[in-house]
Amino acid sequence: MNIVLLDPRQTESELWLISSKRQLEHLQQHLEIQVGDTLKVGIRDGKRYLTEIVDITEKAVRLKPLQEEPIPAKLPVTLIVALPRPKVLRRLIMDAVTLGVEKIILLHSYRVDKSYWQTPFLQQLDHYVQLGLEQAGDTIAPHIELYKRFKPFVEDVLPTLINADSPAYVAHPYAENKMPYAIEHSCTVVIGPEGGFIPYEVDLLIKNGCQAVSLGNRIIRTETVIPYVLGRMFSTR
Amino acid sequence: MNIVLLDPRQTESELWLISSKRQLEHLQQHLEIQVGDTLKVGIRDGKRYLTEIVDITEKAVRLKPLQEEPIPAKLPVTLIVALPRPKVLRRLIMDAVTLGVEKIILLHSYRVDKSYWQTPFLQQLDHYVQLGLEQAGDTIAPHIELYKRFKPFVEDVLPTLINADSPAYVAHPYAENKMPYAIEHSCTVVIGPEGGFIPYEVDLLIKNGCQAVSLGNRIIRTETVIPYVLGRMFSTR
Numbered sequence: 001m002n003i004v005l006l007d008p009r010q011t012e013s014e015l016w017l018i019s020s021k022r023q024l025e026h027l028q029q030h031l032e033i034q035v036g037d038t039l040k041v042g043i044r045d046g047k048r049y050l051t052e053i054v055d056i057t058e059k060a061v062r063l064k065p066l067q068e069e070p071i072p073a074k075l076p077v078t079l080i081v082a083l084p085r086p087k088v089l090r091r092l093i094m095d096a097v098t099l100g101v102e103k104i105i106l107l108h109s110y111r112v113d114k115s116y117w118q119t120p121f122l123q124q125l126d127h128y129v130q131l132g133l134e135q136a137g138d139t140i141a142p143h144i145e146l147y148k149r150f151k152p153f154v155e156d157v158l159p160t161l162i163n164a165d166s167p168a169y170v171a172h173p174y175a176e177n178k179m180p181y182a183i184e185h186s187c188t189v190v191i192g193p194e195g196g197f198i199p200y201e202v203d204l205l206i207k208n209g210c211q212a213v214s215l216g217n218r219i220i221r222t223e224t225v226i227p228y229v230l231g232r233m234f235s236t237r
Numbered sequence: 238m239n240i241v242l243l244d245p246r247q248t249e250s251e252l253w254l255i256s257s258k259r260q261l262e263h264l265q266q267h268l269e270i271q272v273g274d275t276l277k278v279g280i281r282d283g284k285r286y287l288t289e290i291v292d293i294t295e296k297a298v299r300l301k302p303l304q305e306e307p308i309p310a311k312l313p314v315t316l317i318v319a320l321p322r323p324k325v326l327r328r329l330i331m332d333a334v335t336l337g338v339e340k341i342i343l344l345h346s347y348r349v350d351k352s353y354w355q356t357p358f359l360q361q362l363d364h365y366v367q368l369g370l371e372q373a374g375d376t377i378a379p380h381i382e383l384y385k386r387f388k389p390f391v392e393d394v395l396p397t398l399i400n401a402d403s404p405a406y407v408a409h410p411y412a413e414n415k416m417p418y419a420i421e422h423s424c425t426v427v428i429g430p431e432g433g434f435i436p437y438e439v440d441l442l443i444k445n446g447c448q449a450v451s452l453g454n455r456i457i458r459t460e461t462v463i464p465y466v467l468g469r470m471f472s473t474r
Contacts (some may be wrong), residue, residue: 231468
């Protein structure tokens with residue numbers, strides 16, 4: 001947690017209020033905060049500030065905003081990922097948010113177990129976003145969309161995301177072209193499930209405007225490939 | 238598991254033998270193997286082969302090697318990481334191995350809790366290496382070294398890793414220069430602990446030949462920053 005992210009309602013009075021148990025525990029256990037300390041605070045989907053701690057009780061910390069601070073820039077990327085195993089979902093969302101992905105789409109695919117769509121973790125997406133923003137020092141939540149049907153998404157929604165200035169790439173081990181690097185434009189990146197997209201799915205993605213590109217001959221787990229690809233594509237940042 | 242990695246002793250007879258409980262369970266549960274199927278198999282620190290399954294019992298699978306296959310190339314990088322929390326260690330080693338890091342050094346630092354050096358997970362490093370190799374389809378284990386004292390390592394060992402053709406970079410949020418990308422040479426990358434290196438440590442690293450470089454103004458977790466940095470630096474691969 002590198003900033004404390006507050007709901008706008010907690011910042012309506014002159015003094016702001018931290019009352020979340022999770023945030024209070026972190027501040028007390030890891031930062032050993034004291035009255036008079038400064039603290040970085042963000043307002044969810046709003047600005048970020050340096051604040052001063054004016055009061056600490058067991059159930060709340062009260063803050064005075066001192067000055068506005070810059071919010072880190074987002075990466076101009078839409079990340080489309082086959083819905084991963086529930087255990088992986090938390091980390092995947094947190095990492096994508098921490099790295100600054102603008103929009104995340106979770107998609108069904110043949111090799112996605114249908115039970116994954118029933119996981120209670122999907123109810124926690126907003127919490128994972130919060131953790132990712134607090135890690136990065138960011139305040140602006142990315143858009144997250146879920147599509148439980150592959151074909152209608154690829155045929156009807158995906159083409160609306162692609163244009164001459166913003167191409168889409170699907171990571172595919174047997175593609176001839178390599179995944180680009182050091183790009184300066186926006187783009188969409190499509191990452192398959194464990195075991196990969198089936199040939200029908202790759203064909204449909206290509207037919208609907210994706211370029212199949214390779215990341216070399218190592219097979220990398222979904223949750224690892226996301227920072228690997230983002231570091232590669234947006235390497236000039 | 239994208240290849241089954243065997244100990245050389247399991248490949249001494251004409252037919253090779255898979256007898257590890259973990260590997261057998263994976264083959265039966267996830268791949269539903271049958272006699273006559275082909276299977277990718279590596280010999281630890283040796284070659285990689287396509288094999289054919291000739292016999293399946295509850296306690297063993299017997300294989301016939303068919304033909305040699307190429308091993309993916311390593312990244313020419315030495316990764317020096319402050320020893321992470323035990324929970325993170327497994328994933329960090331697995332990811333570094335999967336991505337092809339040649340040499341991994343785990344290092345003490347002021348913000349590394351001393352108890353981390355007592356974790357039983359440190360006895361499991363070779364197992365994590367095995368899992369990372371099996372994920373990547375690689376057979377060659379990286380070298381792993383542990384240094385429990387920061388100063389002697391930085392003053393005596395680190396300079397031997399650095400030369401004009403192989404620089405060292407330490408990720409540091411306040412550095413003016415950016416972390417390089419698309420490099421073609423070998424290098425050493427130094428990643429600090431949660432909370433970062435203390436100024437004394439950064440100064441000592443610089444004094445002993447490291448260049449401090451920034452990764453932008455997002456604060457990224459250690460386990461996430463490793464694939465992010467490797468993707469960025471070796472983006473031409």
